[in-house]
Amino acid sequence: MQKIMVPESDFLRVEALPEAEWTVIVFSHLNYPAGKFAMSRELQDIRASRIFVNCPSNAWYQQGIPDVAPSIDALVTLLLDIVRQLGGKKLVCIGMSMGGYAALLFGLLLKCEHILAFTAELTLGDAYARSFYANNLKVYDYRYRSLQPLIDANNKTQISAIYGTHDQCDLALLWPIAGLIEARNLFKTYLVAGDHQVTYRLKISEILTQLMKMGELKAADISTKYTVSLDISADEILLYSEIRRAFAENAKVSLYPLLKCHPKREVRANLSHWFAIVCFEMKLLDEAEASLKSALELERENFEIFHLMAMVQAGKGHHSEAVKNYQIATKLQPKAHMSFFRAGKSLEALGHNEDAVTCYRHVLAIIPDHSEATARLRMLQGYSPV
Known part of the structure; x- marks a missing residue:
């Protein structure tokens, strides 16, 4: 049995697999209590050593983990030591939401081979973002409040970032790296039908296994049941930012001319959905219904689309x-x-x-x-x- 020297902590757990080629670091998302870790069941059969990390107070790992590594720098040092003890040749970091941000942050600082980040915020502390309103501490390390500099400087780590198409907050926060996303080089963004909870639709262990086996992901590796798209463009990301602003400021009507003529609307269920919301607010019920029909042709399992369609139809009698x-x-x-x-x-x-x-x-x-x-x-x- 491989003996790994790890400090005792309710926010850290190491599961060594002797002679494993891969080590996986899993960062927990919101509201995991001490002693519990995200994805521990889903990844129990992965052929890799596993390091599970949790973060108290939904603090976005800005203060590391209590006692044993109370800062980002200290946690990087601790994780690097554990990774070296495990002896694997390759490292992948994975997480969702708060954990997705941490997978990006620590994966880039550790210069790992791969990062698998689900619904991660790239900029922390915006007033409408989860890293502000769900964060109990609201303390941010100024160096990493934005991950743009780390992502811009990355020349090694392959990043696979997966987002739900209906989460305005997550999509709007992608705009600082829109150019890198469009280039599809080391940062590949996949849009999956769903919202911030999109990971519950996906088989994480299968996605991770495929990534470790092939060294990359294709859309079909993420889901064959739900719509997955890789062809996101810089102008579309900027559009998401404008949509989020208009919804947050209750200025949806301003989006009507922008969305009505946008070339991507007919191939994006989310754009048709948001245009229907705008039309509904303007009492343009026929336009709203037509746009929702377009959305449902692309995506048949979205609660919000069906609910709004019913409201539009009720409004028409x-x-x-x-x-x-x-x-x-x-x-x-x-x-x-x-x-x-x-x-x-x-x-x-x-x-x-x-x-x-x-x-x-x-x-x-x-x-x-x-x-x-x-x-x-x-x-x-x-x-x-x-």
């Missing part, structure tokens, strides 16, 4: 079609109380009061104190909660 799409939405997201609630209102409009009651009961099973659902139940059948 087409309640039967609305109910069908609300039902699809609730199958995709069983705890989507607003889909149940709005379905109930459309069922009432159709005179299907018993089915409406069922929908409102679903709402109350999810949110027991939902006042509007309670009021509609009382109106329909004299309902009173027990």
Whole structure:
């Protein structure tokens, strides 16, 4: 049995595989308690030594890990020592969200062979970003608040960055390295149908195994079920930044001329979806419906698209079609109380009061104190909660 000298910590775990060629460092994402580590189950059969790292207070690893490596520099030194003890020839860093940022940061500082980063922020602390509002400390190392300098200087590490197409925050933060992404050299960006939680749709162990085996990824290695695209351009990344700004500032209407004529809209479900949101806000319901139909031709498992389609159809008085799409939405997201609630209102409009009651009961099973659902139940059948 290989003996590895590792300091005791609830935020670090090492699993050595004797004579393994690869070492994998896995950085946990948000809200993992001490002693728990992201991807530990998914990667238990990987033919590699594994180092699992966690970060308290959702601090984006800006202060390393407590006691044993309380700074970024100290954690780099510790990880390098452990990697050398494990003796593998090749190193890959992997993580999602906060862990994705850490995989990029430490992978580049350690000059590893590969980085597999899911939904990683490249710039920390923007007001609308998770690294600000979900970060309990909000303390940032000024050297690494932006990863752009490290990524620009990289001449060795192959980076595979995977993002959900419907996450405006993550996509908007890519703009500082838009040129590198377009070049598709050492930084390859894959867009996968989904949002910030896109990793839950993917088989991480299979993706990592393929990366270690072949030394690179193709779109089909990431997913054959969900749409995956590699052809992202610099102007598209800048468009995502503008979309995020308009949504954050409640200035969606300003996007109407920009999205209406954008050449990528017909081949990107997310652009059609966001254009439909703009049209819905402007009460252009026919345009919104047509754009959502385009989105659904490209992507059939997105809750938000089906929910908005139902709202548009209800707004046009087409309640039967609305109910069908609300039902699809609730199958995709069983705890989507607003889909149940709005379905109930459309069922009432159709005179299907018993089915409406069922929908409102679903709402109350999810949110027991939902006042509007309670009021509609009382109106329909004299309902009173027990």
